Amino acid sequence: MSKPHLFITGANRGIGLEMVKQFAQSNWKVSACCRNPATATELFALAQENTDIKLYALDVTDYQAVTNLADELKDVSFDLLINNAGIYGPKGSSLDNLDIEAWRQVFETNTIAPLKLIQAFTPHVAASEGKRIAVLSSKMGSISDNQSGSAYIYRSSKTALNQVIKSLSIDLSPQRIQVIALHPGWVRTEMGGPNGLIDTTESVTGLKSVMTSEIKTGHFYNYDGSEIAW
Secondary structure, eight states, rough: OOEEEESSEEETHHHHHHHHHHHHHHEEEEEEEEEEEGGOOHHHHHHHHHHTEEEEEOOOOHHHHHHHHHTTTTTTSSSSEEOOOOOOSSOOTTOOOOOOOHHHHIIIIIIIIHHHHHHHHHHHHHHHSOOOOEEOGGGGGOOTTSSSSSOHHHHHHHHHHHHHHHHHHHHGGGOEEEEEEEESSBSSSSTTOTTTOOOOHHHHHHHHHHHHOOOOTTTTOOOOOOOOOO
């Protein structure tokens, strides 16, 4: 029986890097993408030590590059595709402090790019046995959970992403592909900052368990397996 195969973006640091480590340790093949693998020291070292880890240079907002990579890998199937790449944007985006150009950039990376990536790689997932797509969202994108306001740029990009995920779960159901949104928790990473409540190991251990267990397509899961209201 062949090894299951993971395709992941944003693999050079933080949550993405830890996912590469944990899935590789669980005997998965991993196709890991980041903008510049040659300068991603830890990721590059992992690939040097494990021939089941393949690295690809990819800027997820370069849609021609996404198409080109999908064409390059047209004969490869992926049991699980994880869109992990994302940005927070400027801190402190309050009602009186909005950077419109930054807002556009965050939407490009967090909302449009995941859809374009999945559009390009749907055939690869459809050809697999696993047929799963997981997208890293955030509880900050939950309208039901918003009790503190502010953070307009990041919140809105993730709320829009959640709508994309929900539609994908419906549109891809005829191909038996399951699509879910994931909240990794408040993690101590470069994006999450030093005050996060959990580390990447705890977050990814939980996320991996969710992604490899029984799931309901079109749902939003916390890293601990509980469901989050949209």
